[in-house]
Amino acid sequence: MEQEDLIPHLFRTEYRKITAVLCKLFGISHIEIAEDIASDTFLLASETWPFKGIPENPAAWLYTVAKNKAKDYLKRDSLFEQKIAPQITYNTSGTQEIEIDLSEQNIVDAQLQMLFAVCNPTIPAEAQIGLALRILCGFGIDEIADAFLTNKEVINKRLFRAKEKLRIEKVKIEFPNDSEINSRLETVLTTLYLLFNEGYYSSNQNVTLRKDLCLEAMRLTHLLIGNRATDKPAVNALLSLMCFHSSRFEARVNKNGETILYQDQDKNLWNKELIMKGEYFLNRAAHGKQISKYHLEAGIAYWHTIKTDTKEKWENILQFYNQLLQIEYSPIAALNRTYALSKANGKTAAIIEAEKLNLNNSHLFHSLMGELYTEIDNSKSIDHYKTALKFAKSAADKSVISEKILALGSFKIN
């Protein structure tokens, strides 16, 4: 790896480890100090490596510098005496010697504990995702702003308020105990699910960034599976779902960054390894008595990895949507269920159902109606697509709808 690539690469992999360990050491009230020390460490690397050469073991070098900086900070800062020292004494059960443990195990533990601390229901989901990206994924503020399609000030404010809230709530960086773990895990899974969706369904043109968000969500979910206490069926189901979805990453966007719809994708571009991983985690999820929404969504995603349309495929997808809607209603699930119904039981049956959905203000509803009326009543189909175009906001959505209208127009002439 070239030197100019090495530091950004190490930043991606090591910054978050150092930050997590230091956060755990200092406590939730001092997240900024941990972030500052980690940032300073990388600053020093970027200043010295070009002159002195890259150290033999760059990660170890970073850890040593971070440790020393942390120790220096603890020694000279008076705040330490009053606030952090008791915290550390508490954490290290009374030993006076400050131990900064950057072993692999402690890094993993610290990251998991930070994940639980950050995914706290007292702060909004968006802020949870933002903090996770910053602290656990080492994303820059500008990258987070880009991911949320907003500016740096908004993200800075959002993260500041979230940290403030965690401080006030005195959130501890620790593993939830056995009695709490399921309910706490639910919040964590929701945040990871949203983080993944932020990447997968975003209208952002930055494909690399979107993929990164998905990969980070998968990495953090995998971290939970690596730990015995959090290796639960729903977690495996969520990772399975993520694997199935991301298997289509290369196939769903063309060279110009435009969306390629599922039925138009080249299935040779689907990632077979990720599909196999998805199946592996789906099997691991098939334990216990509870079916989570992640199980059902993974089931739906599994059937989508088989491109050929069969009655069996769509009947299975329909039944999963039937169950999913009973657990949790969402307009998207209602629309997708109606699409599955059209594939399993025919367009006419689906049109009757669709008209009762009461979702007339959504471009997705009118796109679905456009699809259902195609070849049944093409002029109605065009009308619906035109309405969809009015409601659509993103450029990607608009271009997909416009193409549909164009195709229907030429269809009529022929």
Added chain:
Amino acid sequence: MKDYLFVFRNDFTSAPSGSPEEMQAMTQKWMDWIGSIAAKNKLTDRGNALSSVGKVLRPDNTITNGPYTEIKELIGGYTLVNAESIDEATELAKGCPILSLGGNVEVREIRVM
């Protein structure tokens, strides 16, 4: 928005006949019907099926075995939906698979106590 109870009545004592495939198809019809209510965000509680085994306790503490009314009017299960009016709730009941089996759906508004 109010909650309404669907009570499914039919002659449930005559054991369901048919091949496993036909049973499967019947289950799918129930799931599709429930799913279509859920897709409208009108499902409050999917409810449950009731076993045909039961007893009735009468005022003088005598206990009798079922059936309890006309055998054709046996309650086989229930579901809770939400709707603006009894008419809307009744509209939701349309398409219930029990109708094709000669049964009926009783729709009742729930008065919250």
